[in-house]
Amino acid sequence: MSIRESASPEPIAAPRPWWLVAAVPGVLTFARGPARRGVPWIPIFIITVMVTMALFAPLLAPYSPIDQTLRDKLIPPFWVEGGSMQYILGTDAFGRDILSRLIYGARVSLIVATLALVAGGGVGLMIGIVAGYFGGVIDNALMRLVDAAFTFPAILFALLLAVTMGQGLGTLVLAISLLLWASFARVLRGEVLALKQRDFVALAKVRGCSSLRIMLTHIFPNVLNTFMVLVTLNIGVVIIAEASLSFLGAGIPPPTPTWGLMVSDGRGRIAEAWWVSLIPGIAITLLVLSVNLFGDWLRDRLDPRLRQL
């Protein structure tokens, strides 16, 4: 795959985005926050921006993300020579506005992330509670399954699903859920094991509550805290998974803009139109970084015991 398959007649002088590459680590060092206990303002800000983009995409995006205007293709971002404020972050090979696609892409990422976390996390939660509560053979069997899930890279199954079931939101969510459930199950099972010993559980048993009832009313609310922390810790994983699968052509099919797909699109023209690939990647990195830093901070506040995660 040659990178110089340039069909564009006037290769735009694409000035070096060195400062961009240097800025990223710079921002990140700051984003890490002043001290351990300091509230991570920059990550929170970034997350808020992204979520706002996702929620209000139609209002915020200057153009439609999928309309092609071939006349305006491969325009660089405004700070580069040849760019203009008309297309702030430039356009891609089909003349689609990068910024708009970025904004709509945030929406896709958010939707997929939420669904996958609910599905994968939910399944993990249930399995963790069942395994931890019942113990014995059930626990053993389920934990073996968890071990297997850890050993085997879930991405392969995700790819298989995409091929057999076709690309789409459902397949993608299912695939990513496969990545998540095992770590949720393992950690939550540990929690449940500890909870099981507590008096209020014994009391409930003595009162004759059914297992299901105990699990629902006593165990579940008490692991919710850990569950939420796990969710925050895994958002980054999900976003990268979604981006990677999209990049590999196993995510949501075009023309829906997803960040991973955008990076993939721009790959062939990296030499003369670096912004098409690099800008979405920066967005991914910033978001995942912010989410991770925020998640770490949250975990430190809520439950330092989980520090070994």
Add this chain to the structure above:
Amino acid sequence: MKRYIVYRLLQGVVLLCLVATFVFFLGRLTGNPVDLMLPEDATAEDRVSMIKALGLDGPLHEQFLIFVKNALQGDLGMSIRMRQPAVEAFFSRLPNTLAIVPWALLLAMVFGIPLGVIAALNRGNMVDRAAGTIAVLGIATPNFWLGILLIFLFSVELGWLPSGRMGGPEHYVLPVFTLGTFLIAGFMRLVRSSMLEVMESEFVKLARIKGLSEGVVIWKHCLRNALIPVLTLWGVFVGNLVTGAIVTETVFAWPGVGRLTYEAVIFRDFPLLQAVIILDAILILSINLVVDILYAYVDPRIRIA
């Protein structure tokens, strides 16, 4: 010790069966398994012979038996696009992947482990925070984007390195680096937290009482113990490697097994993908078995158990 090995071997086999079964069912789930197996320009006769060969007109369990029988004979289907047995395609590409993986692993260990130790020794101060930032960065940056970024920097802008494909040593640099950085962060974090725990141990105190130099205390007594969890989590690292290889090889057009997987996906080459998964499973399980044995050697407490 022997029992331990046999036990792990059995576990591996069971796992393999699980994976194979899962793959099998996924293939048969969709309404038309024949379509998955054949190229678009297949004739009616092709279809009929395929149906016969795989027993697709019979009950499911018979299909499964045929599947297993074929698998045991080394036949995991015919790649649609490449028109050769999938197994053959896999093994012809495998050496290329094996050419970069060990280097990437080496890179990750050479940088990740000492970084982890240094971070642990400097807990709380600037060095630790800097190392931590590197780690967090490493985790947050999507692998595929890093590869593209590196291509842009070193190939397009600086022209120092080629942008892909196999060739001389300069072709290895970027793919190895991309794949390696994927793992560095993981190693570093793990070693750091493991070291912090070990450094509190009583036997470390005893080592100091003996008057051993700080270097010996840290790098011999502490690290040896701290590396044990790294081995335990090895399985996860191998899984990450496979994932990373798929993406890295795709970005750098490296003709290995990872790229093969990617091609199987975009060309909807189900038989090839099916074979790749099962063969990957065998590969991973074998590596894990070797690591388990190594683990028993490194941690004497396991040997007796």
Add this chain to the structure above:
Amino acid sequence: MSDATGDTVLEVRDLKTYFFLRRGIVKAVDGVSFSLRRGEVLGLVGESGCGKSLTALSVMRLLPKGAARTVDGQVLLDGEDILTRTPNEMREIRGRKISMILQDPQTSLNPVFTVGDQLREAISRRTRGRKSEAMREAVEALRRVDISAPEQRIGQFPHQMSGGMKQRVVGAIAISGHPEVLIADEPTTALDVTIQLQYLKLLQRLQQETGMAILFITHDFGVVARMCDRVAVMYAGRIVECGPVAQVFDSPSHPYTQALIASVPKMTGSTERLYTIEGQPPSLMDLPVGCRFAPRCPHAERRCVEAYPASFTVGAEHTADCWRLAAR
């Protein structure tokens, strides 16, 4: 018991080690002074949390990294203050002049190296000889601590040994450098009762053979009676009484010592109720100005609360810090 000869090998003067925490300063060791003569066994007794172990760690300069620091005092080993030594110099001193036995044998030995390896590490420092010579010495060292079949034990890992045996290995490691001073930090507390006596006898024998001085930290008066020549009683970071064992037992002068001795259940005579000391030790972050035992002392007077008691001599080399002794 040994026959102690003249000079002092270890002298601790006004040692202070504090923990600097966010919540406040914990004065774990707050002005501890004692001296250890060549060849003698000095017991350091007190309840958990009084600062005994920390005193030992301060002397060895092996305080846990982070919050703890020795802020004042002198530790004179053979006349030289080791608190001022550089880390490299301390390394030389440790293992050779002064050594330590830790409390828990289960965690003192590195689980991934053989016992022989760990012994040889200690021995090689001294001999710098070839590996085979160090091996022989290691086997000898194991034999010396009464471990049977030492040639086999050399190649074993810690988890293959019982607690008592492990503690013997720790002992062998401790004396391998022929130290002048050995600090034994509750060496028998974690051992089975049946083995404790054996171990104490071993220590006694070793002490007689080598003539080293031992600082024996314990909370068990029975052990003190058996092992020690002199005893120092510690409470809330300070030493409250110090003297020859026989004297301290026969005429305990500090109320705390009296209470401790009274708490030991007696086999003779009838006992209706076990004697316990009322109350709790004070918080080390929030120490009173006066005598620290005063809140729990049955004889407390006003002057006890107002100022910390001075040290009074009650017998030959026998002192106690209590205002009630001022009259004599």
